[in-house]
Amino acid sequence: MSEACCDNPKLMKNIVILISGGGSNMAAIVRAAQTQSWEKRFGARVAAVISNRPDAQGLVFAQKQGIPTQTIDHTSFASRASFDQALSVAISQYDLPTQPALVVLAGFMRILTPAFVAQFEGRLINIHPSILPAFPGLHTHQRAIDAGCMFAGATVHRVTAELDFGPILAQAVVPVLANDTEQSLAARVLTQEHLIYPSAVRALISG
Ligand code: GAR
Numbered sequence: 001m002s003e004a005c006c007d008n009p010k011l012m013k014n015i016v017i018l019i020s021g022g023g024s025n026m027a028a029i030v031r032a033a034q035t036q037s038w039e040k041r042f043g044a045r046v047a048a049v050i051s052n053r054p055d056a057q058g059l060v061f062a063q064k065q066g067i068p069t070q071t072i073d074h075t076s077f078a079s080r081a082s083f084d085q086a087l088s089v090a091i092s093q094y095d096l097p098t099q100p101a102l103v104v105l106a107g108f109m110r111i112l113t114p115a116f117v118a119q120f121e122g123r124l125i126n127i128h129p130s131i132l133p134a135f136p137g138l139h140t141h142q143r144a145i146d147a148g149c150m151f152a153g154a155t156v157h158r159v160t161a162e163l164d165f166g167p168i169l170a171q172a173v174v175p176v177l178a179n180d181t182e183q184s185l186a187a188r189v190l191t192q193e194h195l196i197y198p199s200a201v202r203a204l205i206s207g
Pocket of ligand 1: 019020021022023024025026058106107108109127128129137154190193
C-alpha cells in the first residue's frame with residue numbers, strides 16, 4: 001500500500017458498520033483497527049457507523065472515536081424497501097467503484113431486503129450468536145439452553161438472501177454450563193464474538 005493511497009481517504013478501503021444497540025462488536029473492530037494499525041498496514045479504516053435506532057449506545061462510542069455516525073430510524077419509513085434504500089444511499093458515499101466498502105452488520109437487528117443484499121453481496125458480513133446453521137433468528141441463547149446443548153457460540157458469515165445462512169467465515173464455541181441463564185451464556189459468547197469478528201474483518205481487508 002503506497003503512502004499516496006493512505007494519505008487519500010477516498011482511496012481507503014472503507015468499512016461501514018451497521019448497529020442497532022450496544023455496539024460492543026463494533027467497538028471491538030474499531031479497537032482492533034487502531035491497535036493493529038489497519039490504516040497504515042492495509043489502507044483500511046472504519047469510515048462510518050450507522051444505526052437504525054437513535055438511542056443505540058454504540059453511537060456514543062463511535063462519536064468519541066471521531067468516526068462519522070448516522071442514524072436512519074427505521075420507524076420513520078413506510079416499508080422495509082424504502083428503509084433499505086435510504087441505508088444504501090447512506091453507505092454509497094463510502095462505497096467507491098474502485099474501492100467497494102465492506103459492510104459489517106454488528107448487532108444490526110433488521111432483516112434486509114434481497115435487493116439490498118444483492119447490492120452488497122460478497123462484501124456484506126454478519127455476526128450471529130449461535131453456531132450456525134443451528135439456531136438462526138432470535139433468542140439463540142435461551143433456545144440453546146432449552147435444547148440441552150453442551151456448547152454454544154457465534155458465527156461470522158457472509159450475508160445472503162436467506163436469514164443467518166451465508167457461507168461461514170469464522171466460528172467460536174463456548175461451553176453451556178449447568179447453571180447458565182440466557183444472560184450468562186450471552187455474556188460468555190459475546191467475549192468470543194469480540195475476538196472472532198475483528199479477526200474475520202481483518203482477514204477480508206488484508207486478503
Ligand atoms: C451480539 O451478540 C450479536 O451477535 C447479536 O446481537 C448482539 C449485539 O451486541 N446479533 C444478532 O443477534 C443478529 N441476528 P453488540 O451490539 O454489543 O455488538
